[in-house]
Amino acid sequence: MLRPALIAMSLLLVSLVALTLIPRAEPSVPEATITLLAPELTLYPEADREAVWHFAAEHASYDTAIRETVLTTIYDGQRVLEGDIDFTLTSDRITIDRSDNLRSPRMDVHLLDSNWFLDMQSKDDREVFINQRQGKFEVPVLTYTGDGIGESRDENVRMNFDLTDFEAGGPDSIGYNRFLDDGL
Secondary structure, three states: OHHHHHHHHHHHHHHHHHHHHOOOOOOOOOOOEEEEEOOEEEEOOOOOOOEEEEEEEEEEEEEOOOOEEEEEEEEEEEEEEOOEEEEEEEEEEEEEOOOOOEEEOEEEEEEOOOOEEEEEEOEOOEOEEEEOOOOEEEEEEEEEEEOOEEEEEEEEEEEEOOOOOEEOOOOOOOOEEOOOOOOO
16 A cells, blocks of 8 residues: 555656656737827836936837837926936937937937926938947047036046036047036
8 A cells, every 4th residue: 555655656756857847838928019199107117216207298108028218308307316316318219229228319308407408410321329238328429518517518428417427529529518607
């Protein structure tokens, strides 16, 4: 009686081990585009866990095959850091890639702490790029104005979100700065 029970138990264990070794099929996601009208989206970037992005746009579409979201006519975008709005942005079109980075032909950003306005534009085939992992704007053509400065323009700009780390220039780039005279 004990022998048939041990044989049955052994067969059961072998069967369970065999079942765990069989590769499981990943659930397939159908290739489709999901479209939303007048969406309000919130983005929690994995690479920048302290930041939360909010977007209100006229249209959003998500392509399941390449895992990208395209927002069009963004009329209210903002980055929130520790409960405070860091900066706002508007754009005709922004693409959010699978790594939560943003790219666009053009973005207008308002840095609230410094009250500076950034007009960021693409050049040739290079788009404006927001790198979440590095916390940087990468901007082919940047025109900026605001408190304490006149109007400035630089090309090939890499800068962090609060402008404390700013690089511009390189081969074939142009830059000009006009500073305000405060009467000193």
